[in-house]
Structures are given as structure tokens and as C-alpha cells.
Amino acid sequence: MIKHYLYILVGLLMAVLPFTSCSDDDNLSADDIEPEPTEEELAELAAADRLEAANYVIRAFAGLDELPDDWETSTFTPQEGVVVDEATPGIRYVIVENQDAADQYFRNITPDELREESGNGYRLYVEDFGSLTYQRTATATCYGVVKVNLPQMPTLTEIRLVPESEVPTNAKYDGNPYYGIGSLVRDKVTKSLYICVRPSGGPNRKEYAYFVSFDPKTITTTTKKMSLYELDEKGKKTKKSATTSGDWIFAKNLVEKRIALAAAMAFSKIAPLTERDATYHNYKGPLYEVSKAFKENGIHIPESEEFFVPYGSFKSSSAGSNRQAKYEQPGLCWAFISRFDMKYNEKDKLDYVLSYVRQRPDAKSHLLTLTDDYDPSYYYTQSEAVDGDDFVFWNGKTVGYQKCFNILDYALNGDKTKRFYPNLKSLTHWGDPEYSIPVLLMTQKKITDKGQASSKFEDVNIVDQNCVTSPNLYRWMWAFLEYFELSDGRTTTYDHDDGMTSMSSSPDI
DSSP: OHHHHHHHHHHHHHHHGGGTTOOOTTBOOHHHHSOOOOHHHHHHHHHHHHHHHHHHHHHHHHTOSSOOTTGGGOOOOOOSSBOSOTTOTTEEEEEOSSHHHHHHHHHHTSOGGGEEEOSSEEEEEETTTEEEEEEEOOOSSOSEEEEEEOTTOTTOOEEEEEOGGGSOGGGSOOSOOSSOTTOEEEETTTOOEEEEEEOSBTTTTBSEEEEEEOOGGGOOEEEEEEOOEEEOTTSOEEEEEOTTOEEEEEESSOOOHHHHHHHHHHHHHHTTOOHHHHHHTTOOSHHHHHHHHHHHTTOOOOSOSOEEEEOSOOEEOSSGGGOSOSEEOEEEEEEEGGGGTOOOOSTTOBOEEEESBOOOTTSSSOBEEGGGGGOHHHHHHHHHHHTSSSOOOOOSSSSSOSSOOBGGGGSOOGGGSOOBOOOGGGGSSTTOGGGOBOBOOOEEEEEEOSSSOOTTEEEEEOOOTTSOSOHHHHHHHHHHHHHHTTOSSOOEEEETTTEEEEEOSOTTO
């Protein structure tokens, strides 16, 4: 948290210094542009850091679909993994495939900008929240250990990441799941529809299946007031308020990042299966029936192979004075490499990239975020990072959105659904659908699946993934699921004959 405050103070100095000699009456004075944050504002930013950490850590360890409003004063029972020795109930074991999977497990359950490398591992510390320390052990029976110190979970002291040989047979699932990828069900209580994106079983022998819902009624929101101003040709803030200044509505309970990974992949294969495509390819197998069942039940996912998936909760901005908005709504992107101005030239390789990070040189964590399209400073900073000459200014009409950010604008709503513009090239083509990516706004639900239907759901359209007419497709999807559980959202290439062929060493490409 100290680092967070220092970062704010550095941002203040950077913002104030260039403006001390400015005498333009049309611009804000240095004191007006970045006033010293009040104690109340610092407390709000600190609370956002705690909420972000809890949305990763507490949800993962307690197996929660979302955090309760009183999470900071509550205690939770650990559900992640299993207890192997009843004499040490505070130590729980989680199956992972190898050392890379152990490392990635910790990265997946901790926010990037709050996590630091520490010795032979990582450390997460958030003031008034707690700490996690991960150390690699690299032995045949244990790949790594996570030391846990969380006031909200006092009975959990340690997570051991181990091969399946170290976990009792009754604590893992190798059978056939009842719910396959794309299975559509209805919650018996809320009547919301849910879709399976991560079945039980699989590489890490999970006994749980994860479902997502597009129903906006399942989303919990909060409102934050933003003060934003238009910029002049030198990038200085003017006295004219931006049309996006005002109340911004953020989400607090979106899918976990690791579920967002699975959903992005699953819908990229299911959504494009239209009646025309099925007829043209003479294919009317289970995945086509899945796509058809979605539409028949009012779920109209854009027919695209690319998606942006917001995850977790809103967070405090890590971009300092280069963004005006104090908070962001982060997400990840499953798209073609060309979307990110990257090139891959090897012959016959699939040029997909899954990325929740991006080259944003002004931001500490390089997060992708929906909120940049509402911030006038974003376009100036990004243009400056590209070539330093041709600046693309936000005007709220042909560049950037004009009204306050509202996460619910991204709920599925046909042609009226707002889209995400991820590419530097799109700064000059903003508003053109060709340069945008559909957004999948989702919450999640976790259930136990050991081959039998859940009492929480009523079946709408169930996919038996062991009876798929095109088994290669499901093997392909499982290969990506396994990769996602091992990777950090890094660029990968996939050869249809040889499987996964390469992975970049850096998530920032």
C-alpha cells in the first residue's frame, strides 16, 4: 500500500511540474489539475486495492461465486484443494501438472500490480488485507508452497501445489462429467441461464464445473464520481469538462480471471456456428446445437472468434497522471495477434493471442481496461507512445465514448451493445466495428460435478463431451484449457498436427 501512495505522489509531481509556467487562461492551473488527494480519497483507493485482492484470493480459496458485501468483517472456510493429513487441517493440497503450473496457479489468484517477485517465488501484501507468499520447492512430491496470512480465513495456513500422486483418490475426479463445454442450464431459484465453460475432470482432475451467466441481474455494481477534462494540443487539461465526467458505474463481481480465460476460448469456437456455416460445412454436430440452443433461449452471443472479457472487480488505476480516471474495469482479450500490432510469420500457425496485458508504457501493470475509451488522456498518451507527432485526441464522438462509463452498457443487447477498441491502430479508426471486439460481460457459478446433474439447475441443453461427432474439436479445446491453466496469457501458436508449439517468455509480448 505504501508503494501505491508513493506512486500517487510521483504522479502528482509529474503532473504539477510541467504546468508551473503555464499562463493560458483556458487551461486549469497546476493546483486545479492534480490537487493533493484527501484522506477520504486515499482511503477509497486503499479500499479498492483490498477489494481487488479479495476478488482474486478470497473467492479462489473459499470457492465463492462472488464476495458478500460484508466480506471485510466476515470469516470464510477454505474450500480450495483438500486436507490430506487431519492432524494439520490448515494445510490444503491442490493438484497441478508441473512446476510451470504451480507458478501460474499463484499468478492466477493474485492481482498483477499487487504481486511482487520475492526470492524463489512471489509475494502479495495488501495493507489491512493480509499476505500470501509463494516459494518454489521443486521436488518430486511438491512443486511449491503458498504461505497464507489472511484475517478473513484464519484456519488456512498453507496451500501445497502437488502432483496428483500426493492426493487421495477420493479427492480428484477422473470420470465423465455430466456437463460438457456449452451445456445450458437454468438456475432453479433465480431463473437465470448459465453456460458451462470449464467442466470437471480434465488436466488437473477438478471435481468442480464452472458456469457463466450473461444475465445483467446477476451483476453487482458500484458508482464512483469521476472528474475528467478535455486536453489542448499540448496535452494539458483545459477548463472544459469532458462529457464523460460524472458518475461511473463499475462491476464488483464479474468472473474470476481463470474462468474468463476458459470462457473466451469456449465462445470463440461456439459463437461463429451459424445456420449458414453449418449448412456450408455440412456440420450439425453438438456445438452447432449448442449455438442454436443459446439463440432459442435469448442468448445472442456475437458471431465472432474474438472477445474481450472483463473480470473481477473495478480497481484503482495504476497509470498515474497519464490517466484522469482514478479507477479502471480490467479485462482480458482473446483475439488475433494483428489486433495488438504484432506479427507472427511462421507457416501454418494459428495466430491467436490471449492477453490480459498489453504494452501500455504509462501503466505499472499494463492492464487492458474498458474504461480507457472514456478517458481523454488515454488517447494522447497512447499516441505519444507510438510516434510522438500525430496525436489522436478524444472528442467523445469519433474518438472515445461520449457518456459516462456504465458497465451494464456492455451486457448483451444485440447491435446496441458497446464494444472494446484494443488496438493502437483503432485510435484513428475508432467507431468502426472492424477495429473493435465484442465484450462478454459475465458472472460465474461453481458446482460439484462427479457425473450427476446438480440439484441447483434444471437442464436446458446438455452437451455430453464424450459423444461429440468431431472429437478433434474437443481435444483442441481441452488443449487450450490446459494451456490456459499453465500460462500467463502469453502469446501462443497452435499447430493442428503438433498441438501447442510455442509460448512467448513474457506476457507483455
